[in-house]
Amino acid sequence: MKKSMAAxxxxxxxxxxxxxxxxxxxxxxxxxxxxxxxEGKKEGSASFRTVEEIRNSGVIRIGVFTDKAPFGYIDxxxxxxxxxxxxxxxxxxxxxxxxEFTSLDPASRVEYVSTGKIDIxxxxxxxxKERAEQVDFALPYMKVALxxxxxxxxxxxxxxxxxGKTLIIAKGTTxxxxxEKNHPEVKLQKYDAYADAYNALxxxxxxxxxxxxxxxxxxxxxxxxxxxxxxxxxxxxTIAAAVAKGNTELxxxxxxxxxxxxxxxxxxxxxxxxxxxxxxxxxxxxxxVVEGGEAVKx
Amino acid sequence: MRASAIELFSLSSLLSLQNTGGRERGxxxxxxxxxxxxxxxxxxxxxxxxxxxxALSLPLGILFxxxxxxxxxxxxxxxxxxxxxIRIMPQLVxxxxxxxxxxxxxxxxxxxxxSAVIVFVLWGTAELGDLVRGALVSIPRIQYESAAALGLxxxxxxxxxxxxxxxxxxxxxxxxxxxxxxxxxxxxxxxGVVEVLKTGQQIIDANRFRYPTAAxxxxxxxxxxxxxxxxxxxxxxGCLEKRWRD
Numbered sequence: 001m002k003k004s005m006a007a008x009x010x011x012x013x014x015x016x017x018x019x020x021x022x023x024x025x026x027x028x029x030x031x032x033x034x035x036x037x038x039e040g041k042k043e044g045s046a047s048f049r050t051v052e053e054i055r056n057s058g059v060i061r062i063g064v065f066t067d068k069a070p071f072g073y074i075d076x077x078x079x080x081x082x083x084x085x086x087x088x089x090x091x092x093x094x095x096x097x098x099x100e101f102t103s104l105d106p107a108s109r110v111e112y113v114s115t116g117k118i119d120i121x122x123x124x125x126x127x128x129k130e131r132a133e134q135v136d137f138a139l140p141y142m143k144v145a146l147x148x149x150x151x152x153x154x155x156x157x158x159x160x161x162x163x164g165k166t167l168i169i170a171k172g173t174t175x176x177x178x179x180e181k182n183h184p185e186v187k188l189q190k191y192d193a194y195a196d197a198y199n200a201l202x203x204x205x206x207x208x209x210x211x212x213x214x215x216x217x218x219x220x221x222x223x224x225x226x227x228x229x230x231x232x233x234x235x236x237x238t239i240a241a242a243v244a245k246g247n248t249e250l251x252x253x254x255x256x257x258x259x260x261x262x263x264x265x266x267x268x269x270x271x272x273x274x275x276x277x278x279x280x281x282x283x284x285x286x287x288x289v290v291e292g293g294e295a296v297k298x
Numbered sequence: 299m300r301a302s303a304i305e306l307f308s309l310s311s312l313l314s315l316q317n318t319g320g321r322e323r324g325x326x327x328x329x330x331x332x333x334x335x336x337x338x339x340x341x342x343x344x345x346x347x348x349x350x351x352x353a354l355s356l357p358l359g360i361l362f363x364x365x366x367x368x369x370x371x372x373x374x375x376x377x378x379x380x381x382x383x384i385r386i387m388p389q390l391v392x393x394x395x396x397x398x399x400x401x402x403x404x405x406x407x408x409x410x411x412x413s414a415v416i417v418f419v420l421w422g423t424a425e426l427g428d429l430v431r432g433a434l435v436s437i438p439r440i441q442y443e444s445a446a447a448l449g450l451x452x453x454x455x456x457x458x459x460x461x462x463x464x465x466x467x468x469x470x471x472x473x474x475x476x477x478x479x480x481x482x483x484x485x486x487x488x489x490g491v492v493e494v495l496k497t498g499q500q501i502i503d504a505n506r507f508r509y510p511t512a513a514x515x516x517x518x519x520x521x522x523x524x525x526x527x528x529x530x531x532x533x534x535x536g537c538l539e540k541r542w543r544d
Contacts, residue, residue, distance in 0.1 A: 047405050066492070067503040074500045076331025102490050111394070112490070115401035222507050278507055 048116045048244035051095070051253050059100045062088045063118040066103040070218070070278045071124045083274040084122045087141060087241075090266065091120070094257060110134050113244050120250070121242045128237075136245055138254035139293025140238035141267055146175050147213030148230040149201070149220050156208045157229045162186045168206035170197045175210040178234045201226070213287060214279075221280045231287045238295050255293065262292020325515045327505045340497030341523050347414050347493070348480040354415070355422025355479075356472070362423050363430020377427070384424035390485050392417045397489040410491040418479055425475055433467040434460070466542050473535040477528045494523055 054060050064084050065072030072082040080088075080101045092099035104112060104123045113121045113135050126144070127137050148167075150156040156165070166187045169175045179186055189206045191197040198219065201209040209216065213231055220226045243250045261267065271285045279288075328334050366377045384392070397413040400406045408416075437460055445455040487496040498520045502513045 063490075066496070067499045069503050069506055073504045074336075075504060076327075076333050076501075078332055078336050103487070103492050103496065104490070105488050108394075108488055108490075111398045115398045116405075117398070117401060117407060117490075218507065222510070 048247045048250075049119055050247070051249045054097060054119060054250070055095060058097050060092050060095055060097045060120070061100050061102060061118040062091070063102045063104040063109065063112050063121045063123055064088060065123045066101075068124060070274050071214075072122075081274070083142070083270055084124060086270045086274055087267070088120070088122045090261070091122075091241075091254070091257060095253075109242075113242055116244055119243065120254070124239055125242050126237045127240050131242070134245060135242040136247065136251050138241040138243070138251055139258040140240040140290045140295050141258060141293070142239040142288060143236045143290050143295050144212050144214055144239065145232040145236035145287070146178060146210050146230075146234045147216040147228050148208050148210045148233060149216040149226055149228045150208035151201075151204075152225050152227050154207065155227055155229045159183060159186075159230070159233065162208065165207040166205075168197050168200050168209040170194050170211055173211050174234070174237070175212075179210070182234070217279045217283050221278060228283075231284060236295070238290065258293040262294075265291060267291050325512075325519070327501060327509055327512050328516065328519065330505075333501050337494060337497050337501070337519070337523075340492060340494035341527070343411070343491060344480065344483050344493040344495075345527060347411060347418065347486060347491070348476070348483045351415050351418030351422055352476045352479055354419045355426050355475075358419065358423040359426025360430050362427030363434065366427055366431040367434050381424045381428055384421055389417060389421060389482055390488060392421065393485060393489050410486060410489040413489055414483070414486040414491055418483070422475060422479060426472060429468060429471045429475070430464070433464040433471075436467060437463055462542075466539070469535050469538055469542075473531060476531055480527055480531075481524065495520060 049057070064080060064082070066074050066080065068082075070082055072080065072084045075081045085101070088101070089099055102112070102118050104118075104121065106123075109121050109123055109125055110131060112118050121135070124142075125131070125137075127140065131137070148156055148162075156162060162183070163185050164187070166189050167179065168189050168191065169179065171190050171192055176188070176190065179188060189200065191200060194211070194215075197209055197211075200206055202223075208229070210230075210233070213228070213233075217228050217231070220228045241254055243254070267289045268285055268291065271289050275288065276283075276285075328337065362377065365373055366381075368374065387395075393413060396417050397408060397410060400408055400413075441459055441463070442455060445459045450458065483493060484495040486493055492500075498516050502516050505512050
């Protein structure tokens with residue numbers, strides 16, 4: 001059985017090679033061999049482009065979401081828009097090149113950047129230890145914590161008020177782990193899907209609902225009668241741009257860029273343009289925005 | 299006749315869905331800006347990938363099927379492995395293998411669309427090949443023997459006796475494969491190709507906060523678009539079958 005599998009893999013590789021040589025494909029041998037030797041990259045790993053190569057080509061390829069409003073989406077004119085895209089355009093501008101956007105799905109974000117299909121992932125990429133082993137994260141430009149939404153007339157403003165009350169959560173979210181670990185005194189009511197959890201809150205089956213603050217803030221905005229009483233709770237996760245592992249030059253550029261942008265409060269401007277219309281005036285931008293790469297807990 | 303009645307029924311129920319959607323301005327967002335053009339552009343990508351793959355798979359699949367009926371143990375084993383490999387692997391895995399695998403292994407950057415066509419041709423060739431093999435094997439021995447008795451050469455036998463019968467048996471199966479290709483092409487979003495389904499999702503998402511109920515009518519329109527692509531193919535197959543009926 002093992003043998004036939006090996007043969008199958010070999011055969012498919014052969015077929016593939018045949019198909020490839022048949023099709024006129026533009027082979028982008030980007031990172032030169034000298035450079036890959038200098039980087040000491042592991043065998044078989046794909047190449048990435050240095051800042052100079054990006055500048056020379058005149059185009060930077062940035063992966064963004066196209067269906068996650070208001071962070072990355074396509075407007076009715078067919079243009080990429082959103083908080084991530086606003087930042088992406090600025091990066092391209094400061095590099096003096098054009099931005100070329102690729103539509104990413106959550107599952108393929110690591111693969112895209114580590115194979116050099118794109119130069120930067122800017123698709124609301126949460127920094128985690130597992131991901132940091134495969135890609136290099138730049139300094140963060142955004143953060144997510146938990147938020148708690150409750151009915152206006154019975155607003156819950158602190159975790160203490162939740163004691164003895166029923167909190168709705170979606171299974172498998174950070175909210176579930178956080179409350180189980182840190183606040184066992186809160187009764188949890190769990191649902192599989194976000195839609196079910198929101199319906200439970202609307203029906204009054206629980207006193208409040210907790211998940212990522214970006215999510216509950218946007219929801220409360222479109223559902224009158226509900227407010228986000230707690231905007232940030234628990235450990236926050238940071239969200240940052242990512243480049244291929246070992247692309248230190250581009251990484252350094254991004255980090256310097258973030259520091260420089262911090263001086264002009266760029267991400268607050270970004271927030272005003274892209275997130276404020278969705279989150280409303282009452283939300284504190286500092287519960288989401290990270291300026292100059294320094295995520296401070298508030 | 300009965301089949302087309304069912305198709306008409308589903309069409310009319312869809313149109314009514316469209317109407318109710320229109321009232322609460324679900325469908326209306328389709329005509330915001332150039333949303334509709336984008337959807338059509340997405341549809342064109344879907345058609346381009348699936349029909350190009352189908353057109354390439356057809357001759358390759360026939361060749362492969364003929365190869366599979368050979369008695370040579372080596373060709374038999376190799377074609378068997380190829381067929382099983384493609385059949386067992388989900389198309390999604392194949393797409394990832396070709397798109398990211400070539401980048402990793404050969405530092406070769408294929409475009410998403412090219413990778414999609416490669417995968418669909420590999421898949422179509424394997425599946426169609428097996429169908430061709432089945433059709434060929436199903437022709438009774440006596441057909442060959444009768445042809446020989448009439449004094450036809452092997453080439454004439456193939457051309458006048460075997461191939462016409464094989465093709466007739468093949469049409470419904472091959473059409474089935476082509477329509478499956480059209481539908482499976484929605485997987486290519488995962489390698490960054492924005493086709494009709496993804497465009498629809500982008501439109502739904504961009505209006506998530508203003509028109510949260512827009513999803514259903516938009517999916518309805520997408521269903522209609524897929525239907526409009528697959529229906530003519532199926533009609534064409536019906537026509538061919540009718541014309542070739544003995």
